[in-house]
Amino acid sequence: METTLVLLKPSCVQRGLIGEIINRFERRGLQITGMKMMQLDDEILKKHYSHLVDKPFFPSLAASMKTSPIVAMALTGVEAVQVVRGMTGFTNGRRADPGTIRGDYSVSNQQNIVHASDSPESAKTELERFFQPEEIYTYNHALQGYLYGVGEAN
Ligand code: UDP
Ligand code: MG
Numbered sequence: 001m002e003t004t005l006v007l008l009k010p011s012c013v014q015r016g017l018i019g020e021i022i023n024r025f026e027r028r029g030l031q032i033t034g035m036k037m038m039q040l041d042d043e044i045l046k047k048h049y050s051h052l053v054d055k056p057f058f059p060s061l062a063a064s065m066k067t068s069p070i071v072a073m074a075l076t077g078v079e080a081v082q083v084v085r086g087m088t089g090f091t092n093g094r095r096a097d098p099g100t101i102r103g104d105y106s107v108s109n110q111q112n113i114v115h116a117s118d119s120p121e122s123a124k125t126e127l128e129r130f131f132q133p134e135e136i137y138t139y140n141h142a143l144q145g146y147l148y149g150v151g152e153a154n
Contacts, residue, residue, distance in 0.1 A: 008071035011111035034074030
């Protein structure tokens with residue numbers, strides 16, 4: 001089992017898409033193991049987007065991420081990082097495949113609805129950045145035997 005971080009960005013929150021996007025993750029079979037609203041500030045955004053701080057679009061990206069609270073989620077499943085990145089789609093919503101979240105809900109390179117960790121290593125770092133350990137729950141998934149075949153979810 002693996003846990004990944006998803007942020008429902010202000011573009012999701014303000015457009016009234018929180019429920020719709022959470023529904024997609026639940027219906028896919030991912031287990032929600034952490035979830036809360038947060039108001040981001042420059043300190044956390046500089047860390048979260050440290051690979052982008054020198055880009056010309058960083059100021060507008062940081063500003064966009066502060067325009068409303070976001071929803072931070074921890075999603076758990078086998079190969080959850082890859083599964084969730086696949087559901088998220090290409091960064092630029094205009095180029096994202098239909099059927100992906102960005103391809104279905106975004107026409108923007110910046111206001112692209114969700115963030116999702118891009119590797120197991122970044123998932124670990126990002127989960128620690130956005131959640132206290134006690135805010136992530138371990139509990140039995142009642143439908144486990146129907147989500148995975150025998151031996152698949154060890
Ligand atoms: N972004 C942007 N302009 C760009 C590239 C990225 O505003 O030209 C924003 C966009 O919101 C994206 C975020 O920066 O989701 C992080 O960029 P990254 O390359 O990590 O893409 P992601 O992992 O979100 O697909
Ligand atoms: Mg990224």
